[in-house]
Amino acid sequence: SFIFHLNLRKPAPLRCASSLMMESPKPILDFEKFDDGFVQKLVYDALVWSSLHGLVVGDKTHQRSGTVPGVGMMHAPIALLPTPFPESYWNQACEVAPVFNELVDRISLDGKFIQDSLSRTKKADVFTSRLLEIHSKMLERNKREDIRLGLHRSDYMLDEETKSLLQIEMNTISCSFPGFGRLVTELHQSLLRSHGDHLGLDSERVPRNASTSQFADAMAKAWLEYNNPRAVVMVVVQPDERNMYDQHWLSSVLREKHNIVTIRKSLAEVETEGRVHEDGTLTVGGQAVSVVYYRSGYTPRDYPSESEWNARLLIEQSSAVKCPSIAYHLAGTKKIQQELAKPGVLERFMDNKDDVAKLRKCFAGLWSLDDPEIIKKAIEKPELFVMKPQREGGGNNIYGDDVRENLLRLQREGEEENAAYILMQRIFPKVSNVFLLRDGVYHKDQAISELGVYGAYLRNKERVIINEQSGYLMRTKVSSSDEGGVAAGYAVLDSIYLN
Ligand SMILES: Nc1ncnc2c1ncn2[C@@H]1O[C@H](COP(=O)(O)OP(=O)(O)O)[C@@H](O)[C@H]1O
Ligand SMILES: N[C@H](CCC(=O)N[C@@H](CS)C(=O)NCCC(=O)O)C(=O)O
Numbered sequence: 373s374f375i376f377h378l379n380l381r382k383p384a385p386l387r388c389a390s391s392l393m394m395e396s397p398k399p400i401l402d403f404e405k406f407d408d409g410f411v412q413k414l415v416y417d418a419l420v421w422s423s424l425h426g427l428v429v430g431d432k433t434h435q436r437s438g439t440v441p442g443v444g445m446m447h448a449p450i451a452l453l454p455t456p457f458p459e460s461y462w463n464q465a466c467e468v469a470p471v472f473n474e475l476v477d478r479i480s481l482d483g484k485f486i487q488d489s490l491s492r493t494k495k496a497d498v499f500t501s502r503l504l505e506i507h508s509k510m511l512e513r514n515k516r517e518d519i520r521l522g523l524h525r526s527d528y529m530l531d532e533e534t535k536s537l538l539q540i541e542m543n544t545i546s547c548s549f550p551g552f553g554r555l556v557t558e559l560h561q562s563l564l565r566s567h568g569d570h571l572g573l574d575s576e577r578v579p580r581n582a583s584t585s586q587f588a589d590a591m592a593k594a595w596l597e598y599n600n601p602r603a604v605v606m607v608v609v610q611p612d613e614r615n616m617y618d619q620h621w622l623s624s625v626l627r628e629k630h631n632i633v634t635i636r637k638s639l640a641e642v643e644t645e646g647r648v649h650e651d652g653t654l655t656v657g658g659q660a661v662s663v664v665y666y667r668s669g670y671t672p673r674d675y676p677s678e679s680e681w682n683a684r685l686l687i688e689q690s691s692a693v694k695c696p697s698i699a700y701h702l703a704g705t706k707k708i709q710q711e712l713a714k715p716g717v718l719e720r721f722m723d724n725k726d727d728v729a730k731l732r733k734c735f736a737g738l739w740s741l742d743d744p745e746i747i748k749k750a751i752e753k754p755e756l757f758v759m760k761p762q763r764e765g766g767g768n769n770i771y772g773d774d775v776r777e778n779l780l781r782l783q784r785e786g787e788e789e790n791a792a793y794i795l796m797q798r799i800f801p802k803v804s805n806v807f808l809l810r811d812g813v814y815h816k817d818q819a820i821s822e823l824g825v826y827g828a829y830l831r832n833k834e835r836v837i838i839n840e841q842s843g844y845l846m847r848t849k850v851s852s853s854d855e856g857g858v859a860a861g862y863a864v865l866d867s868i869y870l871n
C-alpha cells in the first residue's frame with residue numbers, strides 16, 4: 373500500500389500504474405520490523421474480537437461441541453491480518469461471479485449434458501452414480517424446478533507463473549463460511565482501524581463483505597417466491613457439526629431481519645419425519661418446508677445408510693426450493709468442470725461471446741485421463757498436476773509422486789476407473805508472510821491463499837430475481853501444505869488487502 377500511495381502522489385503514466393497493478397502483491401508485513409510485543413497485542417485484540425462476535429467453531433477436544441450450542445467453543449482459525457491481493461484480479465473475480473451463476477443454471481437445465489458427461493464416472497464412482505440415479509428419476513418424471521436458488525462459491529488462486537487468476541473449483545453445494553467470511557473482514561477492518569497507523573495500513577483497502585446478509589436475503593426471497601407464509605427454511609446438517617455457528621449466522625439473519633423460522637435436520641431425521649404430500653408440499657415433523665438449504669449431503673460420509681439416500685430423494689421429489697437441486701449439485705462436480713474446459717462446450721450454454729471469454733480466461737488446464745499425451749506428461753512431471761476424485765469437502769486430492777503412482781496403477785488395472793478422476797494443472801500462487809492464529813497461539817509462516825467469491829442466484833421461471841456476487845472468503849494455508857480447507861484443518865480464514 374505504501375508503494376500504492378507513492379504512486380498516487382504523482383500522475384503515474386497509465387503503463388506504470390497498470391504494470392503496478394499487474395505486479396504480484398507486496399508483502400504488507402515486514403516480519404523483521406515487528407516486535408513480538410506488538411504482535412501479541414494484535415493477537416489479544418483479535419481473540420477478544422472473535423469471541424465477542426461469534427467467530428467461533430466447536431473445539432474438537434470437547435465431544436459435545438458438535439451438537440450442543442455454546443459448549444466447547446474455540447475461536448475460528450484466522451489470519452491475524454489481511455493478505456495482499458491485486459485490485460485488478462479482485463475486480464475480475466467479482467465481475468465473473470454472475471456469469472458463473474448463469475452458467476450453473478443453464479447446465480442444470482441440460483439433463484442430457486449432465487448424464488452424458490458423467491456417464492462413465494457413474495460406472496467408476498458409486499457416490500456420483502447415486503446422485504445421478506436421483507437426477508435421472510427426476511428427468512423421467514419431467515420434474516421441473518421453477519424456483520431455483522443457487523448459493524455458490526467460486527474459488528481461485530493467483531498463478532504467479534502466468535500472472536493469471538485461475539479457478540480452483542466451483543462449489544454449488546454447502547459452501548462454507550458465508551457467516552465467517554464477513555466476520556473476518558470486519559475483524560481485520562477493526563484491527564486496522566486500531567493499529568493501522570503503526571502498520572502503515574488503511575482499513576479502507578479491505579473490501580466490504582456482506583456475504584452473510586446477501587446469502588440470507590437470497591434465501592428469504594426464495595421463501596417469498598414459494599409463497600407459503602407458514603413454511604420454514606430447513607437447513608440439512610451433519611449430526612456432528614463443528615462449524616454450526618457459521619450456519620447459525622444465516623439462520624439468525626433470517627429470523628431477525630426477515631422473521632423467517634429455520635429448522636435444522638439431519639438427512640436421517642428427514643427420512644423419519646419427512647413427507648411429500650399430494651400437492652408436492654414437503655413437511656418435516658408436520659411443518660411445511662419452503663426452502664431446503666444443504667450443509668450436508670455433499671460427501672459419501674453423509675450417506676451412512678439407505679435412509680439418507682431416501683431422504684435426499686424425498687426432498688428432491690417435493691416442490692420445496694432445493695439449494696442446491698440435484699442438477700445444481702451435479703453441475704458443480706469436478707468432472708463437469710473438466711468437461712466445460714473442452715473447446716466449444718461453454719458455447720453450448722452461453723451465447724454472449726464476452727461472457728464465454730470471461731469464463732474461459734480463468735480456466736486452468738483441465739483434462740480427463742483419456743488423453744495419453746497428458747498422462748505421459750503427468751507421469752514425467754507429476755508435480756505440475758493435481759489429480760482429483762469426484763469429492764467435496766477437502767482432503768481428497770492427489771499430488772506429486774502419488775499422481776504418478778496412481779496413473780501407473782490405473783494403466784495396469786485397465787481404464788475403467790479412469791473416469792473417477794480428472795487431472796488439473798497445478799497452480800503456484802505467490803508465497804507471502806502471514807501470522808496464523810490457532811488455539812490462541814500465533815505462528816509466523818510462509819503461506820499461499822485462495823480467494824473464494826460467493827455468488828447468489830434466484831430465478832422463478834423466466835424471472836431472474838437475483839444474480840450477484842455476494843461477498844468473499846479468503847483462505848490462507850502454509851505453503852508447504854498441498855491440501856487446503858479450513859474444516860479439513862489445513863487453512864485459516866482470512867480477508868484481502870487491495871494493493
Ligand atoms: N489446481 C490446483 N493447484 C493448486 N492447489 C490446488 C489445485 N486444486 C486444488 N488445490 C488445493 O486443494 C484444495 C482442495 O481442492 P478442491 O478442488 O477445492 O477440492 P474440495 O472440493 O475438496 O475443496 C484447494 O483448496 C487447494 O488448496
Ligand atoms: N461442515 C460443513 C462443511 C461443508 C464443506 O466442506 N463445504 C465445502 C464445499 S462442499 C467447502 O466450502 N469447503 C471449503 C471450506 C473449508 O475450507 O473448510 C459446513 O460448513 O456446512
Ligand SMILES: [Mg+2]
Binds near residue numbers: 765
Ligand atoms: Mg474446494
